[in-house]
Amino acid sequence: MTMGVPTTTTANELTIVNPRNLYDPTPNGYSTAVIVPPNARVAYISGQGGQDSTGALSPDFAVQVEQAYANLRTALDALGARPDQVAKLTVLVVDHDQSKLGVLTEQVKEVFGEALPAQTLIPVPRLAIDAMLFEVEAIVILD
Template identity: 75%
Template sequence: MTMAASTAANANDLKLTIVNPKNLYDPSPNGYSTAVITPPGVRVGYISGQGGQDNTGGLSPDFAAQVKQAYANLRAALEGIGARPDQVAKLTVFVVDHDMSKLGVLTQNVKEMFGDALPAQTLVPVHKLAIDPMLFEVEAVVILE
């Protein structure tokens, strides 16, 4: 199927086309896709970075707990704009003092939320986030009906 045919097949619905070229490393075991194509004519929504704060603003000192809460917050933000996880085209995640030990936590949470419809994703290691106790933040680009 050519790129044009693939895009045209999705023109009348809200499905993203996930592309993991065979001549590149398969990123799906790590919880993301190489590229995602949005259908023509869709509106795009942008969800600001969601941290691990609970509904009172509290933050656990535990990285895994913050990541889990941040994805719960992302799900709530999606619901707030009438969207589902399978409408997320791109994630950007920010990790304080990133090291390889954190990848398992990140991958698990992404796969729990997105299943096989893994969005494109970029991980940005950072020294700190908006407030000192924050260890993780995730923002999203979403297609809307």
């Protein structure tokens, strides 16, 4: 693809596109677009919050984000999938402000490395459980 810089193909054939004429989103932990290969099998992972295996939630935003991504990794493992197979993330953040963006970016880069999926962040007033501060859902392309 000539329109995007950088354009990267990951091991499972997802193509990441960040067009030259758009803002470079990679420093903030996401890509502008991801092309899925033809005839790919798709899995949808429901929103994962920051609950541990007992259902407990830390009151700390960063701890919830880290746990939510650990939960996402567990769901990926159950599908036999890797982080570089995630095409799209949607994250929901209670009372989002700029101070939370750094926490989110750090965690996404830790989980996904250079294979940053497309991503949408939606600020919300609350989530399903009162103490939840963060939730992440994923669209995954299976081998």
